[in-house]
Amino acid sequence: MRPRQGLIETFSSFVKFTEDYFDSWVIDPQLRRSMDRCLKTQPKPPASEKFWVHFWHKQWQTPSKAATGHLLAYLQETCYWSAYKTVNAGFAGMHLSIADLFQIALTHVERILNGFDPDRGSTLKDYASVAFKSIIRDILRQRRETDICSDWALLRKLSQKRLRESLQNAGINSEDQLEQYILAWNCFKTIYVPTQATGTRQLTKPDTATWEAIAKFYNSECKTILSPQATSVSGAIIERWLSQCAQWARLYLYPTVGSLNTSKSQGETREIVEDLADPNESMLAELIAEEEAQDRQTQQIQLKHILTDALGRLKPDVLNILRLYYEQGLTQQDIAEQLDMKQYTVSRRLTKARETLLKALAQWTQNSLGQQLTTDALAQMSSLLEEWLHSYSWK
Incomplete structure (x- = not known):
């Protein structure tokens, strides 16, 4: 099975079978437009799969047909491999194929979405993998009973x-x-x-x-x-x-299997999937803001760790100059008189210490956030460093 590429394909494509096995991914146009529209809602929309699972699961609770469609698409791979493993383990017997079990399991997606709790730490794919296997085997057991019972x-x-x-x-x-x-x-x-x-x-x-x-x-x-x-x-x-x-x-x-791509009624050319509602943009904005706040908090913790570690590598006499300058607010001349050294020596050591810390900050920004080190970006980092040094708890 070819892994899906990108968020749009992941949340809007469905498995196409050929002779009981995966053949290709088929994009649903309505879901693709829905996902594309969501990604363009913000200038820099979240790129994490986890975020969009959380978003669509929260939307699904409203309830939302669009969210159901996106989550149904998202769980295609998990469902396929659960059906595949069940057939290959010999639990399906001779008369049910991977495609049969795949369709059977998908009719219980609502049950899986009801049972999934994003706050417990497990991913939706991990939870669904266990749930699909249990559902498929329970259905097979029930079907054996119903098939042979009068x-x-x-x-x-x-x-x-x-x-x-x-x-x-x-x-x-x-x-x-x-x-x-x-x-x-x-x-x-x-x-x-x-x-x-x-x-x-x-x-x-x-x-x-x-x-x-x-x-x-x-x-x-x-x-x-x-x-x-x-x-x-x-x-x-x-x-x-x-x-x-x-x-x-x-x-x-043992329910029959429906499809999002089924016509609404006889003589109707529109498909059910075409009536999926637009996503709630206010909820999207709320979740994006929530994730951005979490990201900022994480970045602040990382920033503190990076700069504290960089400070720890400075020489004790340089650390003392930084402490006198930023904690006690002494001027360079005051520091020079207190430490019995020239003012230009204090200035040079302060500048060198700032450059060392700024280099550590710039390297972290480039590696962790992927930002380009432009002149404006370096100026902002320099200002951020000054604020941090003034608020740092010197010992």
Whole structure:
């Protein structure tokens, strides 16, 4: 797999497969424009990948379709290698490819973004790598169960929590309707006790008499648990409800895969990705300011270390002159009289000491910040050095 180059490609491109393996990176135009626009928002936008992960993750919480798209693009490599390693370790069996597992895992990106906390120190890629592997293997286990179970065996294996989640995932949000389905499921499990071993996965459908017994039990429990005015239902209705519940459970446990590049609807030429919202520029400015403040604090610590180290390499008599001049505020003539030396000697040693410190500061600035040592830059550094020497805690 070719590593992606630059922030724009990293946050706006997606894996293209050929015969189950990575072929190339495909840039999504809308995401590319979005990322390019963000990078141009400030004169000197942050260039760190970590910053943009933090930015888009914070945007995603608003929520934001643009942020979801950028983070989905960002996690492509991590997801691909998780799928690749799972297939090569033999966990996927004969019927699922790297592309299959890759698409399966991507449907759970929201779960990963929910669980990720940037303040804990782990990177999103490290967290997602572990999470993708766990998700893929859990889905494979569930799929093995759902693939070989009949509808009725699957319903008996489901927990009530999983059933409720499956119904809600299918759009059943009415609490009354949820309770109806769950009660019907509980009645089914109570009445239909298979004669085969409880571990069987090919449980046959209940016969008509059993469905009527389940309906009778449901109607009785419904008036007690749900409402005395509840309408009675037949065995055929209960069968239809539970058959639908089994389909929703399979869909929830093994969802179909969507794509950002899917058309919005039949006859619609625009793609979903084209409706991604513009990023919140105020949040970008806030995060940039936050990172710049952190950078300044880090630079100040480094600067203090560089200059303190340079001071430590000066001779004691030169350090004494610097202390008298900057801490006590003595003039060069006063220092010369106190140390019994010529004034021009004091001046020369002060100048030489400043040049040594300025050289150390300039070298650090060039190596760490990448700044060019222009005349203006050296003048600013000289002023900064003077301020620092006046505020330094001399011992």
